[in-house]
Amino acid sequence: MDIPFNPSAGPTLGVEWELELVDRDSRELSPRAIEILEAITPDGLDEHPRAKHELLQSCIEVVTGVCETVSEATGQLAETVAEVQAEADRYGVGLMCSGTHPMSDFRNEKISPKERYTELVENMQHLARQMAIFGVHVHVGVTAKEKVVPIVNALTQYIPHFLAFSASSPFWISEDTGLASYRSKVFEALPTAGLPFQLDSWDEFEMYMEALIETKTIDTIREVWWDIRPHPNFGTIEMRICDGLPSLEEVGAVTALSQCLVVMLDREIDRGYRLPKPKQWLVRENKWRAARYGLDAKIVVDNIRTLRPVRDALLGLVEELMPTAKRLGCVDELGAIETILDRGASYQRQRERFAQTGDMRDVVDLLLKEMQNGL
Template identity: 35%
Template sequence: MRFKPSKPYTVGLELEVQLVDSFTFELTEKAYTVFEKASERLSAVLHKEFLQSMVEIVSPPCSSSEEAVDILREAYGEVRRIGEEEGFYPILLGTHPFANPCEIRITRDRRYERLLEEFQIVLRNFLIFGLHIHVGVETEKQLWEAYNVTLKYLPLFVALSSSSPFYKGKFTGLHSYRLKVFEQLPRAGVPEQFFSTDEFEVMFNVLKNSGFVDSIKDIWWDVRPRPDFGTIELRVCDAIPDFNRIEAVADFFRLLVAWSSGKRVERFYHQVVKQNRWNAVRHGLEGMFIDSDGVENINSRIHWLVEEFDREGLLDRLGIRADNLYNILSGYPVSYRMIKAYEKGESLRKIVRFGLAE
């Protein structure tokens, strides 16, 4: 498996958008309409997805998170304008709050049909929508340093992006139920540690030679190394209905990747990472983070890291919009507002509106 270097700390974003009827707020199979009416500019960044009621907006590699988010924002705006004409809204939430999976159709595609044949009801329950972030690295050493540090700090990104407290018409009691749906797949969830491309390739070839995967795309871990792209890919985030928050989360990831360079990568317990991830899924920013030096609040760990990044001059070095980063990290993701509205008696149909980005 050959490593292909990237320009360090470049960023690419992939945002999954659900399409809901503007009257009923049910998922509506309008992806084909979006592709049909898309301008040439939108078509360049628009991808089909598993469901006929979703599309994906994918930025090219960009020099900054702000640049990548501007591309997403512009594309989302055009999808929204198409929706105004065609009777749907583009929604950015990790789950649809009340849709019934039995009523949803998948996109006609050989790969999707093959996956559905293999995973059956598990895949039919996949009414989930995420944000994926690629960050470029220049060397193999940087890739595996970034991979292991990101693996340790996955729960922080769960807590910063949570937008899926409802599923199939019920309040789940969690901030990010999307992850509990996704981890049902055999090659999803929290991966193990790897320290080299050779080590990763041995594991990958066992799966490939056994006929269970064709490419790295068939591995859906919360964080995925891409030696073939020269990127580290963060896949744990819910879709976020706030483009400033998307920028801040992407910047936080870029900073973490840069900070990890040259850091001694420790071995840590897989079960501890899973526990920390659960703490974030269940309690959001108030969840607890277990580390070798004790236990602290996830929100406190986020702010400790930002101070570390700043001390090392990384915000200036990467051209981070510090005002946006600090503003977003001092607030709460949309799951908090969704839960509060529900506790006040708001209907789930109205709560869907929290996924409309401006």
Template identity: 40%
Template sequence: SARDHVVDLRSKLATLAGERGLKIASVGTHPLSHWRDQLITEGERYAQILKDMQSLARANLIFGLHVHVGIPNRDTAIHVMNQARYFLPHIYALSVNSPFWVGQDTGLKGYRLKVFERFPRTGIPDAFESLSEYEDYCKLLVKTGCIDNPKKIWWDIRLHPVFDTLEVRVCDAQSRVDDTLAIAALIQAIISKLFKLFRRNTTFRLYRRRLLDENRWRATRYGIDGKLIDFGHETEVDTRSLLNELLEFVATEVNELGSQREMAHIERIMREGTGADRQLATFARTNDMKAVVDQIVAETYEGLAVSA
């Protein structure tokens, strides 16, 4: 199962770290670590990114949860991507786990996205009328020397250039295994629902990226504690209320996919708070950033075959 896979990978990584006197921590941004102190992974790809992006690459000390959902037909996938753009802020609000940056409280629940926005070709993509329009866009970027391959398109959601998947890249890395699986299952259910609706010729109005960016900012700033805009009704609505509507929207898929346990955990996140909320609560209680790091480590090791 996906759960076994995640637990197994984390356990192996934690064991390797332990052999070197280290511990692992899964989080959107490290509360204390400074990017200037970090080594950059060796390899041609990272060397090229560093050459292209310079200080932007050096400062990119962030960690995301990327979720792939298989859609074998790329023509269909581009239309599902268009539709899924609307829900990216909702998903991010649930996943915010990066309130601290180089020892400072940023005042944002999800600072990671703001760090990554410094790169080109990030954020919510425009809608594409067809696969050919998207492919023409990619070809133009390659032809004009903007990129050497479509892997350097780093949107919040993208048609993966190698795998037959839609890749949702907006989420912060999650500390708890349960949070990771719940958010992945929600994304799977959303994509599955939109795929089936498209096959039935049922689609929603596509909103401009600049409008969706307003909700993306609200999710970044407030997580699940703010309001998002319901563009259909042109009104602000509590984020938790819209998330409840989203859970109702995907309920049939959840039953079919067997992810009821994960959706129950989404409801727990809505009740008890996000990873960012837990980090902020620990810091408010202790006024000690190291205590926040300890909490992240403890959550990362929950349910593993290795103790923290």
């Protein structure tokens, strides 16, 4: 099976931000996506160019076009969020983003009336219906398909860095799950979601996708929802590991981290180096540690089982990537990671608010304010 890869001219960016629609009175999820999107879609278009339906009618995904810089991407997101919010205000609906809604019960959510979502629920049944989860996806352009699989493999060693930083789903239906990222565990229930399989070449990727399609496991490669996956049509590697991020500052930080990492690894290939391919057990163990303990996790950093606090590993990575960030013009966004760590990840801020008030509605209010005002 030939899967054409449309190479990017450089490390271009695309960002997808899944927003929860929240009733300001009840603080529960609100199924208003259809009305809001119909109202803001320009005449003559079937859908808004930068605001899309998602699985649930209580979610709108805002997306960028093809961007060159992190600031361009966050600027586009800010414009679209403002447009969506202006219409949402008419219905008493606020916008926020977190890996899971602290209170709402997925069993009460309405599925968007699109064929792909109807088929997903029919195929996956309860596993699909419980997908009341929200994330941030970052696409980074790659210049040649031969580089894609090695870069994906190498990126898996950084899964705990992204997940611990972005973790924002400690609560599920008004209960504390004990995890920093419950979303990541919910999503893994789908058979083609979770950690990417470690492959050795683009040819092997094509053979694997062909096997999935021929055996009727999937209809298209879009149904492979790996934490890190190639996106052949866009010519990108898509980072899908992150929980939903409440603020534009955090989205910018993750976008900068993604772009800098891909560029660094791409340059290593050009210099003739062979990129590392972490052991599968190590990747799986580190992802679990980040999901469970967040920024308090200690991760395995080599094959001789050395442990390092993920917070220290993340700060060390930021320092290592700063020269790359200077070339890409995203020093401020990458440097914001240190400032955000001082304030605490979203899962920590949410738990702190609940400990202060004992009211889950106050946690929702915190998330609404962070979306509106930033950190």
